[in-house]
Amino acid sequence: MPPPLPFLRRFNTLSASSAPKLRITFASYDGSESTPCPFTAGQTMLDVALEKDVDIEGACGGQCACSTCHVIMKEEDYGKFPEPTEDELDMLDLAMHRQDTSRLGCQLKLTEEHDGIEVKLPAETISQLDGPHVPTGKE
Amino acid sequence: MWRSVTRARPVLPLCSLPSAPPVPPPRPFISRVRRFSQLQHFQEKHQPPSEPQPRQTVLPWEDEVREGSFRWDDYNVCIVGAGPAGFYTAKYLLKKEEMMQIDIIEKLPMPGGLVRYGVAPDHPEVKNVMNDFEEVMNNPRVRYFGNIELQKEVGINQLREWYHVVVLAYGCQKDKMLGLDGEDLEGVLSARRFVFWYNGHPEAFSVQPDLTSSEEAVVIGHGNVALDCARVLTRKISELEKTDISDLAESALRQSAIRWVHVVGRRGVVQAAWTNKELRELTQLDGVLPIVDPAEYEANMNDASKKEMEGNRGKQRMMPIIETMMKNWDRREITDKKIIQLRFLTSPVRITPHAAEPWRADGIELRRNRLEGEPGRQRAVPLDGPDAEPEYVQSNLIIKSVGFKHDAVPGLILSEEDGSVCHHEGRVELAYQSPFQIIGGLYVAGWLKRGPKGVIASNIPDAMETANTILKDLWARERIYISFRSKGREGVVEKVVEDLRIPRRIVTDKDYFQTKNEEIRRGIERGKTASKFLRIKDMIQFLDKSYRDVLDKEQKEISVRSLLIHGTTPLLTRNQRAPEGALLLTSGSELDEIINTERPYNPSSIDGKDGVLLPVQYREFAIRQRSEYIGLGYMLGMCVFIYYCMYRIHVSGDPGRPDEKWI
């Protein structure tokens, strides 16, 4: 077979770079485990996590009614998403181990801009079997 | 089967080799284990009864003696209560351990607990967690048995004998009392009963709140449940009728005259237990005007309350919502909307009976309070002086939403402060007049463990903790915690059914899905998301009927059909086992087999089949009926033959001599 023509090769590389692999990483609260997950623009963070079986519940199916899809962002990534709505803030009030940069995964639509960011899962969703005992929300 | 291989008859050795240690049998994989243990169970059952052994009381440290009888092939876990706590515990146990076999026992036929019967009908998105729970029920390692109540149908000690681990997750089944005069009058309802009523809980079928006699209703309590009650009372019926609200409640609310709901709490805004989401929802309702009296608000925002608010983001975000409600205050007289008034620093004093009909409530006396104490510990103290004049609200519907209580299994010790069961990381402690600190094989989860507070999501970390403790104990063979008397879970349900004085239909996971689909179908007919069965009786009738329909199609035998219609026939479904000697019938041709072979029942034939279970006496009945038919047919044949003979004789004329026509 003759080698591909130079312009075709050019074309190939072009098409490959037009659909770059986007990825986001979910890390455990202490950073001991992390799961990189590929995503396509338009998916919510919860969908991406559930596809890869990350330890996140999403009990209400992404309806902003349960706060079990709680994730914690890095300071610098927090601004990359639109401001949370009042509804989301109301649900976040109920999330355990809430921090200033907490968000609900089901309310975060991912775009190309979010490629490579890393989010943390709050303490209680981590397997406590191997880790230290984490106090449950008895308050 | 591996047993027969390893126990092959010994062959004479050709030369004397040192005898090799016996090869341990290969570890069977899970499905084989189940099949085998079923068979073993069957064989055990059909062995001639041996001499009754004196029953041993076994102490936890004597387990070694019984090590041999304990099978570690699978872990049998029983979860009592099919609410969020039960399902989440099951979910994590299944996720972490492959050998887990779980039975879930529930008092009501339908699972879900407060997700089905607590969460308000206009919050369908919250009920999406049921999808998660259904996934657990669909797991082949889980069996669901509804309509079995702990303490009635089955005792806790029985369960501990049958299972390695018993998890109590039956929530809170009682109400806290206010201790007021007139609390037991007609018209005073606990929020639990009221919520159960509009959610179609079978226990609340007879509740009939009076919504027509007065324009005002009073809800006592400042939590989300109180707001749920107030919202359902005022929300437009055109919005409620589309939900899965109970049909009875829907028609009662359609007639409702209630225009003004007082939501009364003894302390202030900052101390209220509701969440912002529920509070904000009130301001967004169509046709409802939520109001707050600015004077009351001012009175409760003392310095201590402001301090309490400082570090609390949620409380700070609540203030704009309350301010919106204060702005509505002036419109209260002119609006044609229904009103929800949130009242602070107000306590109920007594509920007064009606003058002419003293068995029912006519109104409630309220008194004003002030706050006293340091931030975080403020108490409500009655006002004195001229302000102390009590206020009277005329109302025939008074709902107390002041919290729930446990209905403890006798022997469990409840902690003083919040009334939950004493436990350490989920292990039940100090119970049953036992000399041991921790009671083996018994665990708690959910509201029973934490006390009646928190949202559904709060059950997740809690269930994880219990699941982890269970697994740790199981894996470590930590005997003190695990009930070593476990005999395996096979036949548990039959034992329960056998012991019943009043027969009960056990509802399985399959029945649940069938009922749920029927409820949705009925709902579609009425333009709702679902129309729930309001009585257990109706639900069971529906289930029995649909099973009969299916079977009728298959069965040609008239006698069988008459049996099915006239007899009470326990229905058997997948994975259930029949009581000893019963007949399992899955099709008409099987009846033949049963009658002809006198085969009692063979557990392997049940595997994965559904059918009708006929008590033993039906075999005799069926055999008799069949022989009656045979006898009848025989007699009919004889009659025809005799008639024919007579006819021939008549035609031939002379009976005395043979005619050539005969030849």
Ligand SMILES: Cc1cc2nc3c(=O)[nH]c(=O)nc-3n(C[C@H](O)[C@H](O)[C@H](O)COP(=O)(O)OP(=O)(O)OC[C@H]3O[C@@H](n4cnc5c(N)ncnc54)[C@H](O)[C@@H]3O)c2cc1C
């Ligand atoms: C009115 C109301 C509304 C609520 N709304 C919301 C909401 O919108 N969002 C939210 O996040 N949370 C809500 N909650 C809180 C949530 O329902 C609870 O956190 C959760 O249901 C507790 O789960 P549980 O499994 O411990 O108890 P339950 O859900 O009560 O489950 C206990 C189960 O055990 C069964 N049972 C009881 N006794 C026995 C027995 N003797 N034998 C066998 N079984 C038995 C019961 O029938 C029940 O199915 C609400 C609570 C109430 C009361």
Ligand code: FES
């Ligand atoms: S999945 Fe329930 S709030 Fe996000």
